[in-house]
Amino acid sequence: MKLHLQRHPDNPIVKPGKYDWRKATVFNPGIIQANGKVYLYERTAGQLRPFICYIGMMESEDGVRFRHSADQPVFTPEMAGSIYGSVQDPRITALDGRYYMTYAYRPFAWSSHPTGVGVPESFQTEFPGFDGDPQKNQTRSGIAISDDLYHWEHLCWATPLELDDRDVVLFPEKINGRYAMLRRPLQYVGPEYGTDKAGIWLSYSDDLENWDSDTLIAKPEFSWENNRIGGGLPPIRTSEGWLVIYHGVETLHEADRTVIYRAGAMLLDLEDPTKVLKRSRAFIMEPEAYYEQFGLYIPNVIFPTGGYVEEGWLHLYYGACDTAIGRASVRMEELLEFIDQHT
Numbered sequence: 001m002k003l004h005l006q007r008h009p010d011n012p013i014v015k016p017g018k019y020d021w022r023k024a025t026v027f028n029p030g031i032i033q034a035n036g037k038v039y040l041y042e043r044t045a046g047q048l049r050p051f052i053c054y055i056g057m058m059e060s061e062d063g064v065r066f067r068h069s070a071d072q073p074v075f076t077p078e079m080a081g082s083i084y085g086s087v088q089d090p091r092i093t094a095l096d097g098r099y100y101m102t103y104a105y106r107p108f109a110w111s112s113h114p115t116g117v118g119v120p121e122s123f124q125t126e127f128p129g130f131d132g133d134p135q136k137n138q139t140r141s142g143i144a145i146s147d148d149l150y151h152w153e154h155l156c157w158a159t160p161l162e163l164d165d166r167d168v169v170l171f172p173e174k175i176n177g178r179y180a181m182l183r184r185p186l187q188y189v190g191p192e193y194g195t196d197k198a199g200i201w202l203s204y205s206d207d208l209e210n211w212d213s214d215t216l217i218a219k220p221e222f223s224w225e226n227n228r229i230g231g232g233l234p235p236i237r238t239s240e241g242w243l244v245i246y247h248g249v250e251t252l253h254e255a256d257r258t259v260i261y262r263a264g265a266m267l268l269d270l271e272d273p274t275k276v277l278k279r280s281r282a283f284i285m286e287p288e289a290y291y292e293q294f295g296l297y298i299p300n301v302i303f304p305t306g307g308y309v310e311e312g313w314l315h316l317y318y319g320a321c322d323t324a325i326g327r328a329s330v331r332m333e334e335l336l337e338f339i340d341q342h343t
Contacts, residue, residue: 003284003338005316005328012291012324013064014042021046021054021073025296027319030055030090030101031233031306032149038063038308039149040317041090041101042325044073048297049111050125052077053086055103057150063308063315064327075101075152080142082107084127088139091305093170093234095179100208101144101152102181104166108137114297118257141168141183143208156209163187167200167230167247172237175273178204181211182231182244188216195219198228200246202274215274220248224262224283227251232263232304233316240336241267241277245304245316248283261301262286263318265339280342284335285316285328295321 016026022044030041040058045051054073058066077085086109093100108130110122124132140163145155158181159165167184174180186198199219203211220229225248235242244266252258263286266279287293287300295301303319313329320326 003282003330003335005285005330007289008064008327008329010064011289011326011328012320013327014040014058014066014325016044016296016324018068019046019056019071022056024048025323026056026325027297027322028089028303028305029317029319029325030092031308031317032092032094032099033063033308033310034094034149037061038066039069039092040066040306040325041074041092043088043090043319048114048120050084050109050127051086051112051122052084052109053088055087055090055101069150074150075103075144077105077109079144079152080105080154084108084125084130086110089166089305091169091234093172095170095172095174099146099149100155100170101146102158102168102170103142103144104139104168105142106137106139112297115256116299118253118259119298138162138164139166140164141166143168143170158208158211159183159185167232169231169234171235171242171273175204176271178206179208180204180273182217182235184228184230186228188214197226198230200229200231200244217268217274217276218246218266218279222248222281224248224250224260224286225264227259229264233307235268235273236307236309236314237270238267238332238336241270242273243336244268245284245307247303259298259300260287261303263302263304263316265335267336267339278339278343280339282338282342284330284338285318287320289320289326291324291326292320295323297322
């Protein structure tokens with residue numbers, strides 16, 4: 001049985017252009033459904049050298065035809081602490097009556113040179129006050145907050161400065177009275193961590209700033225994720241457990257950094273999400289359409305970061321080749337059955 005996610009016929013539904021800060025690329029959106037609308041938070045860039053990324057905001061009544069909510073980004077590197085930085089890959093969660101955005105942050109943006117074959121060649125950029133030391137330019141993750149979805153401010157850091165730690169995703173409710181998040185610390189690799197490739201970890205907090213109880217919940221196990229795995233959109237509560245959609249990276253050829261990004265799925269226990277109840281051995285989605293196989297930045301990429309459930313359908317939003325944004329849909333019943341059959 002192959003799971004078929006229905007690509008929307010208007011894909012890619014969001015493309016680069018219109019404003020200088022998004023004329024090069026748009027991808028990896030955060031999504032939330034609220035107030036009778038669908039809000040989309042796009043990662044954007046106006047150029048690749050330096051690859052300074054911003055977060056723009058769009059909204060839609062039907063989840064397909066989006067318009068910009070503002071002609072400027074709603075979250076910028078300067079708001080996170082550096083005018084030379086980059087803010088990336090937002091995920092949006094509604095929790096306790098407020099809205100939270102987790103995002104990845106690099107204080108000094110890289111300069112990227114796509115090869116058209118695999119992962120781009122990227123180099124540290126010269127900026128005032130930066131000596132080019134990559135250890136001083138790790139990607140950490142932050143949390144921004146909003147009461148109205150339009151105005152955002154940095155709240156706190158979710159990961160430490162010394163770690164390259166991204167793909168941070170908040171659960172949409174507290175677990176046993178505590179905040180919970182998924183994360184992907186690149187340095188948590190080796191015998192002492194129980195995995196030889198970067199995996200998905202779960203941490204708890206009482207205040208969103210101090211996190212503990214780091215637990216490895218999933219590591220790369222299958223050939224289609226032999227490089228690394230990382231969290232996607234915020235977990236979705238179902239009767240069978242927390243549905244986690246994640247990305248898996250397969251390295252095909254190390255010399256030219258040829259990879260494929262696909263989407264996978266697992267179910268976590270509702271009361272103790274460190275327990276994986278089911279995990280599909282087969283991916284649920286891979287690059288098939290032209291815009292998923294060829295793009296400006298990196299070919300063969302499906303990167304799910306947002307979605308919502310409506311009338312029994314999961315509408316999944318994803319970055320395609322780090323170039324544009326697509327939407328794909330699947331019946332929840334069919335998806336859960338697929339996970340069950342392939343566990």
